[in-house]
Amino acid sequence: MKDHKNMKFATKAIHAGLEPDSATGAIMTPIYQTSTYVQEEIGNHKGYAYSRTLNPTRDALEKNLAAIENGNFGACFGSGLAAIDCVIKMLNPGDEVISTNDLYGGSYRIFKTIFEKYGIKFHFVPMDDVSHIHTKVNSNTKLIWVETPTNPMMNIIDIEAVAKISKSNNILLAVDNTFATPYLQTPLDLGADIVMHSATKYLGGHSDVVMGALVCNNEKIAKEIYRIQNSSGAVCGPQDSFLVLRGIKTLHLRVQRHCENGEKVARMLAKHPKVDKVYWPGFESHPNHEIAKKQMRGFGGMISFSLIGNKMEDAHALVKKVQLFSLAESLGGVESLIGHPATMTHASIPKEEREKNGIVDSLIRLSVGVEDAEDLIADLENALN
Template sequence: MKFSTKAIHAGQEPDPSTGAIMTPIFQTSTYAQTGLGQHKGFEYSRSGNPTRTALEDCIAALENAKYGLAFASGLAAEQGVLSLLKTGDHMVSCDDLYGGTYRIFEKVLGRYQIETSYVAAANVEDYEKAIRPNTKLIWLETPTNPLLRLVDIKAIAEIAHRHNLLLVVDNTFSSPYFQQPLELGADIVLHSTTKYINGHSDVVGGAIALNDEEAYQAIKFYQNAAGGIPGPFDSWLTLRGIKTLAVRMRQHESNAFAVAKFLSEHPRVEKVYYPGLPSHPDHELAKRQMKGFGGMVSFSFKGTQEDINRIVSRLEIITFAESLGGIESLLCHPASMTHGSIPREIREARGLTDTLLRLSVGIEDSEDILLDLQRALD
């Protein structure tokens, strides 16, 4: 099946008991058993639920993976992957990454003497230089959050596998529609399904996809043991959103192109970050590695942090809020919102300034989005 067909049908056969086309919401905590060890594949909904299974199978299919696992949030999915580590381990990560991920690495894993080394996202050779004898995995976001740098997945996969390391790629910004890291050599793909996969800003969730059975069984054990699972209604909402993923991503990208072009020509805008622009330093890599450039645009404006309230007060269509990937356009100030957990000196050293704004371009009419930005910036 092609991508759009998978999004609608993978893991979502008509219900055998009723013929219902839509996967039912199996709103139950437990399941009847006829005897010791005799059940219909489900025992307790923390361990497994038919609605969640449909979601996991669909995400695996979209990433061309054998296995999928769904979690209660993107960070819960990250913890599932990080459960593969133990005290004394080390990992290498790109330096431009989501603030919540940085917080887990430094404030949670750090308590267990698991260290992380950060390297400039696009500098391939630096990843290998940062590897130590106790390194266990390499962690990437591409495009990165919020500066939208690209990391060469294939090149980093070669480095990781040469050193017998796992390569984990957070694919949230691209979605599986625009990028499939497993096809480029990654071992584990991660998503905050809150974002593009669900796409309607009405549920929080996370997921991973992978091919290695040993890693799958280990993370699945953690998923059940720790219990950070999505409920059946959240799973159903995410499945509902997935069905339109392909058409939404095409519109997100179309609108983002228009926004990036507009911003690059606006006198109040200092710099635009969008991999679809030929001026982007990773534009050629994006063309090779991705099937499209996505719906995220970041930009820095000429002014001070105090000007943000003036900009926000003029917005009528775009909403000033955290998160991304929904059908509506959302504007975010990373330094005080999504990346506020990163110390200022580290943020600024990485290029994340107080005048940087991140725009998740929605699927509204592009002319309305541009007019709203014009009003706000003027």
């Protein structure tokens, strides 16, 4: 196995955790489409007994993912929410979680509608100012859940500052790194205990797979993750594992282009007379721009913006008029997507809560793809005009 510790990112993405197939020399990891494995005798097998517990294709992906996040252990799941589900299952009734107030609607839904009834209490605070976390910390606090940049308001949370709070209070810190990807940000290096991904998004990168992942450094945490992964069984299949492995090989190339295009689109929107506010961490006027500069290696391809007059019908008209931006849930694929958080990704959050966090009726979220930026800008300008 190649030693990935001294590899640079692009080399790790292509080589870490991967070897030519021992049987044939195939350079691509084979899709081990099998549920079970023949054993020579009772208890004597080649490391694989049943594919829910361990599958060679998934195993390769988990090693590769751990390497690009600068972690020691990776675990993959059937979706991003299945990965979140695993983290919350590490807690007990009576435990409390402090989460950022602006976050993916599915995360909010699983916290409030699934786990709250099992006696786990959730607090949602604006973490762009980490001092707000202190107001909720008590002896029952067992987890801090961070998303940065946040979905959809692009708030930036200082991971290092939150890690200081979590360490001094013996609290687990988990960071949803879906928007930034390990190419732009490595939360474990900043003090996080667990990194979570919806691998559906940038890691897969081609809108053809649904998957989640967790990465950590601590062996005790890893054992608990693997126990829950195996016990609950929300694993991904070998075909999907193969697709995400393939996606990761071009992650650095794609995210670099997402960043370049994202900047051009954000700057155009900021000058447009029909646009009210633009949310993108690359602007010097962004409240936590300096923190973004410190902990990220680029500002990503996710942008949100609201329209002058803040009318729902204007937002609906705009998403109908664009031609290159496809109206769809999700993000992080090579093609550009446009969404309306209030009725799509964040519809599960009550309107009052949404608006308190800035998710107004005219808010539009863009996942800027890797097409030619000039075409994307022309498409948005035509729709806005």
